Amino acid sequence: MRILLTGGSGDLGQVLSTELDSRGDIPLRLDVRTPMDDRGLYVEGSILDRPLLKQSMEGIDCVVHIAAWHGIHEFRQEKDVYNFWDLNVTGTFYVLQAAVETGIQKIVHISSESVQDWSGIYGHTKVLGEEMVRAYAKRHGVEIITLRPRAFIPYWNKTVYQSFVEWAKWFWSGAVHINDVSQAVIQSIDLLARQSISAPLTLNVDGAYEYTAEDLSTWDINGASTTFKKHYGEYYDMAVNYGLDPAEKPTILDITETRQWLGYEPRYSLRNLLMELEQFGAEGPPMPTF
Numbered sequence: 179m180r181i182l183l184t185g186g187s188g189d190l191g192q193v194l195s196t197e198l199d200s201r202g203d204i205p206l207r208l209d210v211r212t213p214m215d216d217r218g219l220y221v222e223g224s225i226l227d228r229p230l231l232k233q234s235m236e237g238i239d240c241v242v243h244i245a246a247w248h249g250i251h252e253f254r255q256e257k258d259v260y261n262f263w264d265l266n267v268t269g270t271f272y273v274l275q276a277a278v279e280t281g282i283q284k285i286v287h288i289s290s291e292s293v294q295d296w297s298g299i300y301g302h303t304k305v306l307g308e309e310m311v312r313a314y315a316k317r318h319g320v321e322i323i324t325l326r327p328r329a330f331i332p333y334w335n336k337t338v339y340q341s342f343v344e345w346a347k348w349f350w351s352g353a354v355h356i357n358d359v360s361q362a363v364i365q366s367i368d369l370l371a372r373q374s375i376s377a378p379l380t381l382n383v384d385g386a387y388e389y390t391a392e393d394l395s396t397w398d399i400n401g402a403s404t405t406f407k408k409h410y411g412e413y414y415d416m417a418v419n420y421g422l423d424p425a426e427k428p429t430i431l432d433i434t435e436t437r438q439w440l441g442y443e444p445r446y447s448l449r450n451l452l453m454e455l456e457q458f459g460a461e462g463p464p465m466p467t468f
């Protein structure tokens with residue numbers, strides 16, 4: 179399949195391009211910045227360039243709409259409200275409209291769990307993006323799967339995380355590994371390819387957890403860190419030495435529907451993180467090759 183990835187040079191685009199390329203698909207990466215690897219095909223440009231966007235969609239089987247300013251850009255105040263609106267709202271409208279005009283029926287839309295935080299500009303633009311998706315599905319019959327991942331910036335993105343430990347501190351409170359997000363996107367592409375979706379799907383994307391629902395509802399009822407020790411007792415001293423807090427309770431998203439629709443089963447959990455920390459130390463595993 180030929181898959182258009184808007185914002186395909188970013189973190190998710192890079193992981194996805196590698197996986198799609200490896201299995202014989204052709205990722206077409208439309209982005210304002212050049213990718214750091216040579217997987218797939220690169221088209222330099224903006225989704226706000228309407229003629230280029232339509233041209234990029236010719237002969238495409240499925241669009242994965244990734245391009246957006248996100249939480250880190252709001253948190254660091256790197257982008258203002260106009261930037262957010264232009265890329266996330268106008269850009270999403272252009273992608274949907276270009277798809278209709280070029281006859282593309284299948285779209286995977288990357289939203290965010292930040293729709294819950296709709297009073298912020300990022301969350302608000304993602305709410306509006308999802309609203310447009312529902313309208314285009316209804317009005318034009320476009321088949322769209324919206325994924326709502328929680329934060330997934332990878333540990334190798336050194337503009338955000340200086341070290342693996344820093345990333346681990348963030349992952350600690352509940353998170354999803356970028357490889358699991360990529361897995362969910364590819365499963366969505368495959369679902370759209372093999373069957374029709376009569377109504378748009380909206381699916382949460384979270385990581386794997388050893389903690390059970392009961393662990394969470396009775397968190398540390400027997401004393402601080404006892405729930406952590408129940409699952410990862412052998413890592414307790416190491417975690418504390420790295421400044422991680424074993425008493426911190428993670429939040430977990432409901433991925434029941436994601437499992438049902440996509441067969442999604444996240445692979446990376448807190449146990450994986452602890453094993454990598456033990457094996458590689460504060461610097462963490464080497465960056466994957468793309």
Ligand SMILES: NC(=O)c1ccc[n+]([C@@H]2O[C@H](COP(=O)([O-])OP(=O)(O)OC[C@H]3O[C@@H](n4cnc5c(N)ncnc54)[C@H](O)[C@@H]3O)[C@@H](O)[C@H]2O)c1
Pocket residue numbers: 184185186187188189190191208209210211223224225226243244245246247248249265288289290291326327328329330331
């Ligand atoms: N990273 C996260 O933690 C996270 C969490 C939940 C949801 N999301 C969503 O995932 C998507 C992005 O994820 P990412 O981590 O790959 O982000 P990223 O910032 O690494 O990549 C985004 C890419 O979009 C490109 N881009 C910017 N303006 C563009 C334009 N006008 N036209 C085309 N491309 C443009 C950027 O150059 C960049 O390569 C967004 O939709 C975001 O809302 C991200």
